[in-house]
Amino acid sequence: MSNKSDSPVQTQMAVAVFRSPLGREYLEKKSIGGRQSSGKRRVFVQTETGCVLGMELDRSDNAHTVKRRLQIALNVPTEESSLTFGDVVLKNDLSAVRNDSALLLTRNLMHRSSSTPCLSPTGRDMQQRDKSGPIELLGQSSSLDIMKHMVKDIVKAMKMGIDPIRVHSGLGGAYYFLNVGGESVAIVKPTDEEPFAPNNPKGFVGKALGQPGLKRSVRVGETGFREVAAYLLDYGHFAKVPPTALVKITHSIFNVNDGVNGKNIQKKKLVSKIASLQQFIPHDFDASDYGTSGFPVTAVHRIGILDIRILNTDRHGGNLLVRKVGAFSEVDLIPIDHGLCLPEALEDPYFEWIHWPQASIPFSEDELSYIENLDPARDCEMLRKELPMIREACLRVLVLCTIFLKEAAAYGLCLAEIGEMMTREFRSGEEEPSELEVVCLEARKMMLAEKEELSPRTDLSDNEFLFDIDCDVAGSDFTMKMTMDDLLPKAPFSPRLGGGHGRNPLSRYESIEEEEEEEEEGDGECPEGFAAFPLHEKNPAVSKLSVSLKNMMLSETSQKHQKHSGGKVDNDCHGNTSSGHRSANEQLSASSSFVKLADMTEDEWTTFLEKFQELLYPAFAKRKSITIGQRQIQRLGTSCQF
Numbered sequence: 206m207s208n209k210s211d212s213p214v215q216t217q218m219a220v221a222v223f224r225s226p227l228g229r230e231y232l233e234k235k236s237i238g239g240r241q242s243s244g245k246r247r248v249f250v251q252t253e254t255g256c257v258l259g260m261e262l263d264r265s266d267n268a269h270t271v272k273r274r275l276q277i278a279l280n281v282p283t284e285e286s287s288l289t290f291g292d293v294v295l296k297n298d299l300s301a302v303r304n305d306s307a308l309l310l311t312r313n314l315m316h317r318s319s320s321t322p323c324l325s326p327t328g329r330d331m332q333q334r335d336k337s338g339p340i341e342l343l344g345q346s347s348s349l350d351i352m353k354h355m356v357k358d359i360v361k362a363m364k365m366g367i368d369p370i371r372v373h374s375g376l377g378g379a380y381y382f383l384n385v386g387g388e389s390v391a392i393v394k395p396t397d398e399e400p401f402a403p404n405n406p407k408g409f410v411g412k413a414l415g416q417p418g419l420k421r422s423v424r425v426g427e428t429g430f431r432e433v434a435a436y437l438l439d440y441g442h443f444a445k446v447p448p449t450a451l452v453k454i455t456h457s458i459f460n461v462n463d464g465v466n467g468k469n470i471q472k473k474k475l476v477s478k479i480a481s482l483q484q485f486i487p488h489d490f491d492a493s494d495y496g497t498s499g500f501p502v503t504a505v506h507r508i509g510i511l512d513i514r515i516l517n518t519d520r521h522g523g524n525l526l527v528r529k530v531g532a533f534s535e536v537d538l539i540p541i542d543h544g545l546c547l548p549e550a551l552e553d554p555y556f557e558w559i560h561w562p563q564a565s566i567p568f569s570e571d572e573l574s575y576i577e578n579l580d581p582a583r584d585c586e587m588l589r590k591e592l593p594m595i596r597e598a599c600l601r602v603l604v605l606c607t608i609f610l611k612e613a614a615a616y617g618l619c620l621a622e623i624g625e626m627m628t629r630e631f632r633s634g635e636e637e638p639s640e641l642e643v644v645c646l647e648a649r650k651m652m653l654a655e656k657e658e659l660s661p662r663t664d665l666s667d668n669e670f671l672f673d674i675d676c677d678v679a680g681s682d683f684t685m686k687m688t689m690d691d692l693l694p695k696a697p698f699s700p701r702l703g704g705g706h707g708r709n710p711l712s713r714y715e716s717i718e719e720e721e722e723e724e725e726e727g728d729g730e731c732p733e734g735f736a737a738f739p740l741h742e743k744n745p746a747v748s749k750l751s752v753s754l755k756n757m758m759l760s761e762t763s764q765k766h767q768k769h770s771g772g773k774v775d776n777d778c779h780g781n782t783s784s785g786h787r788s789a790n791e792q793l794s795a796s797s798s799f800v801k802l803a804d805m806t807e808d809e810w811t812t813f814l815e816k817f818q819e820l821l822y823p824a825f826a827k828r829k830s831i832t833i834g835q836r837q838i839q840r841l842g843t844s845c846q847f
């Protein structure tokens with residue numbers, strides 16, 4: 206799953222004179238094709254505090270020359286910093302970096318704390334050095350054509366002194382940009398003003414860009430490209446996601462905090478930001494203000510189909526705009542705010558529509574044919590091309606959820622049933638994995654078992670031991686084999702990673718304090734076998750899947766036990782990384798997901814998907830029988846009420 210290299214792009218694009226921090230100047234108008242062939246690319250480097258610098262690269266540039274230029278521009282040593290592009294830490298070669306990409310410059314973890322100011326521009330206003338236009342679209346896809354008109358309208362209004370308007374609702378910084386007529390044209394959400402990001406204007410600060418955010422498997426500063434991904438994946442405008450693009454945008458309205466205590470700096474100063482820019486959709490309400498029974502079945506289905514594909518963890522009523530159409534109180538639904546979709550691991554989604562009656566109506570022929578034509582491999586290819594910074598972990602979630610949707614719809618499940626299978630449940634105050642996650646855990650186990658069978662190990666080295674646990678559950682014997690490898694906490698993108706914790710209960714939004722408290726508490730926890738993970742007590746038919754799950758959770762508990770025992774494992778993996786100094790990848794690895802996908806090698810992933818598909822049909826059959834059972838109970842209840 207490697208990133209694709211540059212593809213020739215013919216688009217002509219106006220680019221203003223650019224002066225690099227080292228004083229190199231470039232031509233004002235250049236064809237992108239010309240840039241590419243001469244090895245010249247324009248990139249935007251964002252520091253972890255949100256400062257953005259435009260920079261032109263040529264073929265001779267490498268990560269060191271870029272960092273050296275940044276050092277001069279920012280007046281800070283950058284040898285202890287990393288330049289990253291999505292998953293890739295740029296060590297030297299920059300050939301994977303495409304024209305108009307946004308790169309992130311982060312300080313290495315040992316010297317970082319959320320309370321100290323990170324890299325910041327010097328007083329010479331380096332943010333403005335690149336002299337590019339006030340709004341630059343990042344990327345060259347034809348899907349951006351519609352955005353170009355919008356941008357033109359906004360720039361015209363900006364030049365006439367028409368200021369944008371701050372959006373007061375929501376947790377992140379957002380601004381309505383207007384046209385010359387004073388009408389809202391677009392909503393702009395800077396990536397460094399997201400909740401917990403350094404320049405959040407609403408007091409939700411405390412993390413650097415790239416660290417786990419509001420949802421732990423969505424990093425701070427990475428909601429913007431997810432908004433664009435949702436738009437790009439919404440083929441044929443099926444669910445009506447408003448056109449969205451990533452931009453580099455310069456305006457004095459944007460918020461900048463003082464870095465130390467997160468207080469707003471009141472000075473009116475032009476600042477450049479990387480932001481998502483989405484078409485403004487005039488609307489009358491949002492779905493939380495309106496009786497849901499009037500929503501068209503098609504709109505609910507289409508939005509639901511999108512939400513399932515992208516594992517949307519934030520589809521609450523406020524994220525569905527309601528627009529009146531026609532004379533007879535008909536309405537249309539517009540889905541917005543897709544910043545918390547495509548997490549880096551399987552998460553608990555949030556589907557507001559799950560209990561709406563429309564979701565229980567079978568899919569129409571059109572919808573079924575749309576689903577049948579979805580191709581997750583093509584989706585990944587498209588996203589890698591259009592959004593090269595997208596993480597492979599997000600793409601695996603997309604692939605898995607799309608396969609799940611396709612198989613479930615073909616089996617005959619309705620939207621509500623599919624949504625329910627993806628949603629976690631709370632039992633006795635504990636969060637349990639969803640039916641989808643249970644299937645994944647089982648598939649993973651089968652994949653590992655097959656791998657072991659194909660390459661049996663007879664001699665165990667010193668740091669490997671075989672750990673057999675026989676347990677008799679529901680009359681069956683289950684044996685679990687673990688090697689030391691499985692017990693070691695791993696970096697999230699290493700080829701072999703143990704499963705996630707099963708202990709961390711999630712609310713819709715987790716606060717930093719809660720997470721940190723939980724981490725502390727977790728450190729003192731004693732493994733108690735299955736206690737932390739009650740099997741489906743309320744369901745007398747303990748399934749084979751749940752028994753396997755029980756084994757998985759036991760393996761994770763043992764993992765925790767090893768970690769807390771303070772031996773070699775702890776020292777090796779966290780020796781110099783206390784909870785305050787763990788890298789973003791380590792923090793994500795310790796997140797609350799039951800199932801991680803990013804840690805598998807390509808071969809493992811392929812086998813995993815095969816096993817996953819094999820296991821789906823029994824799981825669907827089980828879900829169908831639950832639905833039929835529930836309907837019978839409902840009918841019985843109705844007839845008893847005479």
Ligand SMILES: Nc1ncnc2c1ncn2[C@@H]1O[C@H](COP(=O)(O)OP(=O)(O)OP(=O)(O)O)[C@@H](O)[C@H]1O
Nearest residue numbers: 372374375376377379392447483484485486541542
């Ligand atoms: N495309 C759009 N067209 C019109 N209004 C919009 C659009 N997108 C967002 N809004 C409005 O702006 C508000 C804030 O936007 P949004 O919910 O995306 O921000 P947020 O900070 O991510 O919010 P939250 O904290 O609720 O997730 C929305 O409640 C909605 O009223």
